[in-house]
């Protein structure tokens with residue numbers, strides 16, 4: 544069983560010392576940072592968001608982390624993929640605010656990467672960004688939130704989608720390869736599927752036959768679950784293929800580091816339903832939870848997902864036409880139609896860690 548350190552966002556006293564940033568510094572003191580990072584270049588992999596998003600990890604927490612890595616004798620730098628850096632300054636991330644350099648993970652025009660074989664279905668290899676592959680150590684600092692394709696976006700998504708080039712990211716997405724089946728005889732043309740599609744991907748042609756624009760589709764399953772006739776089916780195997788692909792790419796990235804050189808930190812606050820790459824922030828759907836950290840990525844992800852509970856859903860926080868549907872499973876499954884635990888399951892199968900964990904709360 545792996546240990547996951549946790550700092551709660553809840554305050555037990557009205558003192559700065561009892562607030563989350565102060566607890567975060569104490570949480571970091573639980574790890575042997577000197578042994579992990581002294582004399583090492585340390586890539587702090589973040590998702591710096593996009594455009595008008597304002598719910599990524601606040602720079603104050605990043606600065607605390609950078610200070611602690613420097614105090615331990617490490618040489619930290621912040622890194623993210625192509626596109627996120629351009630507007631990062633507007634979202635509060637500058638060298639002055641975070642205390643270290645901020646660099647593109649694969650350099651200008653993504654020309655700096657290494658190629659590693661994967662050999663899973665259509666994904667023969669992956670291009671891992673050079674700043675990641677050539678760093679001595681890494682801290683995966685992730686904002687825990689929902690994600691249209693993964694269900695949950697945390698450390699696994701931050702690595703598998705964020706430590707690779709755009710070309711590789713597209714190839715991982717292509718693993719979804721999901722097919723729809725429509726039963727024309729069962730369909731009563733109520734159009735609930737079309738009206739409940741958040742991507743406006745469904746239309747009916749002149750012969751009243753259902754058409755799905757796969758380019759727009761987010762595979763959220765809303766059409767499937769809203770159809771009263773069970774006339775639409777999706778082959779869900781493609782979802783698992785995608786999650787397995789993410790787990791294998793995560794392993795390939797982590798294998799570029801020596802043992803005990805990677806730390807995983809999930810900041811589970813401002814838990815919005817969508818990925819930070821969308822370029823906006825909608826309301827958080829549950830109250831802030833806190834920060835999870837550990838050296839076992841699977842345990843940290845599992846604990847983070849477990850902490851986001853349906854009973855804590857804040858009514859009215861989802862933008863139209865999303866809703867918490869009355870289907871079994873995790874809150875993100877009810878919203879996105881994806882089981883967020885699939886990625887933990889596949890990562891555990893890939894040998895990346897344990898889904899069994901023990902929480903050690905840091906006050």
Ligand code: SF4
Pocket residue numbers: 736739740741742743744745755759760761762763764765766767
């Ligand atoms: S899966 Fe979601 S996005 Fe795709 S067609 Fe159905 S409702 Fe629309």
Ligand code: SF4
Pocket residue numbers: 729730731732733734735736737753769770771772773774775
């Ligand atoms: S919701 Fe089902 S029955 Fe209604 S139009 Fe869509 S496929 Fe047909």
